[in-house]
Amino acid sequence: MFSTTFEKSLQLSLHGLEELGEPPSTLPTVGTNLTDLKLKKKKMTLRELGGCMGPIWPSYFKDCSSVIFMVDSTNIAQISASCIQLLSVLSAEHLHNASVLILFNKRDMPCTMSLVEIKSLFRMDDIIASATQPITTQELSARSGQGLQEVLSWLESIIVK
Numbered sequence: 001m002f003s004t005t006f007e008k009s010l011q012l013s014l015h016g017l018e019e020l021g022e023p024p025s026t027l028p029t030v031g032t033n034l035t036d037l038k039l040k041k042k043k044m045t046l047r048e049l050g051g052c053m054g055p056i057w058p059s060y061f062k063d064c065s066s067v068i069f070m071v072d073s074t075n076i077a078q079i080s081a082s083c084i085q086l087l088s089v090l091s092a093e094h095l096h097n098a099s100v101l102i103l104f105n106k107r108d109m110p111c112t113m114s115l116v117e118i119k120s121l122f123r124m125d126d127i128i129a130s131a132t133q134p135i136t137t138q139e140l141s142a143r144s145g146q147g148l149q150e151v152l153s154w155l156e157s158i159i160v161k
């Protein structure tokens, strides 16, 4: 539920490359991408579920202990669809106790909504209050690297659980 650019930037950031440089070229992910991370000497596997795979996301939930849900904060037209997808993820039985990180991506773009606006459109406070899962929200730019360290800290926090 997160992006390919994010996955690549996370790997670069984890290996100490401060400068992300030119964004990697990507194609829409039809299927899934697996990537392994080593954090606190433990291996963790992230699975990207491509946006166009929405209808079959649930078939992966039973093997999943945590969720990173990424929102394109420049795409106002997609906010309500994204919110419905988030609610269906949060209500999935297999994800009842999953730790959830919601990333508002593309914060480097001049046309993004403010965090207050986007959270209010999502009714994020209500979602967090009624969810069974612990939910963390974070601003991110997978391109510039803003927020990546916080994502790594979140990943470390769930690995020690």
Ligand SMILES: Nc1nc2c(ncn2[C@@H]2O[C@H](COP(=O)(O)OP(=O)(O)OP(=O)(O)O)[C@@H](O)[C@H]2O)c(=O)[nH]1
Binding pocket: 002, 003, 004, 005, 006, 023, 024, 026, 027, 028, 029, 030, 049, 050, 051, 052, 105, 106, 107, 108, 109, 140, 141, 142, 143, 144
């Ligand atoms: N400016 C900016 N562009 C981004 C950022 N993250 C991704 N992009 C761009 O958005 C486009 C799509 O990025 P992808 O990483 O392929 O998105 P994705 O979520 O993996 O797409 P699907 O696999 O189809 O779900 C690319 O042109 C990226 O360079 C970001 O933080 N900032």
Ligand SMILES: [Mg+2]
Binding pocket: 002, 003, 004, 005, 026, 027, 028, 029, 048, 050, 051
């Ligand atoms: Mg992708």
